[in-house]
Amino acid sequence: MRALERSGLRARLTAIATALVAVTLVAGGALLVLALRHSLLDGLDTSGRERAREIAALVQSDSLPSGPLAVGAGTAVAQVLDGSGAVAEASVGGDSLVPLVDSATVRRVRAGAAVPLAGSRVGLPDELRLVGVPAGSSTVLVAVSAQEARDTVRLVSFTVAALVPLAVLCFAVACWLVVGSSLRPVEALRRRADEITGAGEGLRLPVPPGRDEVHRLAVTLNGMIARLEESSRRQRAFVADAAHELRSPLAAVRTQVEVSVAHPQAAPWDETADGVLEDVARMTRLVDDLLLLARIDGAPETRDRPVTDLGAVVASVVGAVSSVGPRVPVTCDVAGDVRVRADADSLRRIVQNLVDNAVRHAATAVEAAACRHGDEVRLLVSDDGAGVPPEARERVFERFARLDDARSRDAGGTGLGLSIVRDLATAxxxxxxxxxxxPGARFVVRLPAALPVA
Incomplete structure (x- = not known):
């Protein structure tokens, strides 16, 4: 068993299938031989009883001819026993004095049984089958030769014994070839997978032409490889952008400190400290955003979300922004039941990022609104700034994405705010x-409503 487990899939499938076929053929051959033997012996017994009934009819009608009993073809010997068990009549070759069997066997054959009888009992080399029928108080015994039936059974047994191993061998060879042919695409997938592992991006697994399970497996694996490549590409770009963004404030901090050390009179330490603190705050916001994105990417998907009033969150954020005197006024408009199934902290971060982004790019005003539309709640944050061209409206949600127009990331942002909005909304x-x-731009966030439409 351990050797079979260590062998390949082709060998295991062939061995298991061959073993099952071998057991089936052996069992089928044995049943065939037994059924043939039963059928042949049953035919012999039937023919013997027919002859015995003919003789019994003559005995009962008292029309039995004088002399030895006449038996038909295939019948070896016949005897008629009287009520006391003595031989009344016998056929040619039969014993006229001694019954063929004892009294117990006579009772069995009278009841319908068929018993084997050695041919030497009546001077014959063949094996015999003895049957009998009652004729009043007498009993008619008829013995027929079973040698031909036994020879037939023996011939069929030898034939089955010779053909079963040959059939099993042929099946094993055919199964080996068929399984090998079926597994050839899998082997091709394995070899190409090794090449993909060592060669990098751009390669795909070969897709078999048939529409079978291997074809679907190859298509699925190619899709998975494409997603992994895209994820790896995004991760490398994200790491590179993050390193670049962190390097900029670090370089600024180092420059300010070096200038202050080299020229303490030209660069007072209080001004240097203010610049360093500003750059450190920028790095802190960037690191916090990176950690938040990492938590979003690694968090498992859950369907059991709490119910939160989006209107209260919007009003709270707008009130907090308005209290610090933003660059442009921010208004709030909430209509209807806007409770959603989402985490309150996630909603607050979504609204805060959208409002901060709108305030940075607005010309005169920002409006934040929440309303109900069917089974969803919509959050709309609008500004009247320069807007975003249609071809760049998806890029603004990419991490560290840069645009060439007036909505490029300014010094106050980390370049991750809108990406965090989309990731939190999706989660x-x-x-x-x-x-x-x-004019301007309008960000629309759609969330599932807490309660269905009444």
Whole structure:
């Protein structure tokens, strides 16, 4: 068993299938031989009883001819025993004095049984089958030769014994070839997988032409490889952008400190400290955003989300922003039941990032609104700034994405705010998109409502 487990799949499948076929053929051959033997012996017994009934009819009608009993073809000997068990009549070759069997056997054959009888009992080399029928108080015994039936059974047994191993061998060879042919695409997938592991991106697994399970497996694996490549590409780009973004404030801090050390009179330490603190705060915000994205990416998906009033969150964020005197006024508009199934902290971060982004790019005003539409709740944050061209409206949600127009990331942002918005919305079962505000831009976040429409 351990050797079979260590062998290949081809060998295991062939061995298991061959063993099952061998057991089936052996059992089928044995049943065939037994059925043939039973059928032949039953035919002999039937023919013997027919002859015995003919003789019994003559005995009962008292029309039995004088002399030895006449037996038909295939019948070896016949005897008629009287009520006391003595031989009354016998056929040619039969014993006229001694019964063929004892009294107990006579009772068995009278009851319908068929018993084997050695041919030497009546001077014959063949094996015999003895049957009998009652004829009043007398009993008619008829013995027929069973040698031909036994020879037939023996011939069939030898034939089955010779053909079963040959059939098993042929099946094993055919199974080995068929399994090998079926596993050839799998082996091709394995070899190409090794090449992909060592050669990098761009390679795909070969897809078999048939529409079978291996074809679907290859298509699925190619899709998985494409997703892994895309994820790896995004991760490398994200790490490179993060390193670049962190290097900029670090370089600024180092420059300010070096200038202050080299020229203490030209660069007072209080001004240097203010610049360093500003750059450190920028790095802190960037690191916090990176940690938040990492938690979002690694968090398992859950369907059991708490119910939160989005209107209260929007009002709270807008009130906090308005209290510090933003660059442009921020208004709030909440209509209807806007409770959603989402985490309150996630909603607050979504609203805060959208409002901060709108305040940075607005010309005169920012509006934050929440309303109910069917089974979803919409959060809309609009500004009247320069807007975003249609071809760049998806790029703004990419991490560290840069645009060439006035909505490029300014010094106050980390370049991750809108990416965090989309990731948090997706994790909450919703979506985030950018539309034309005419003028300006309008961000729309759709979230599942807490209660269905009444």
């Amino acid at each position: 909450s079962g919703g979506t985030a998109a950018l539309e034309d505000g005419a």
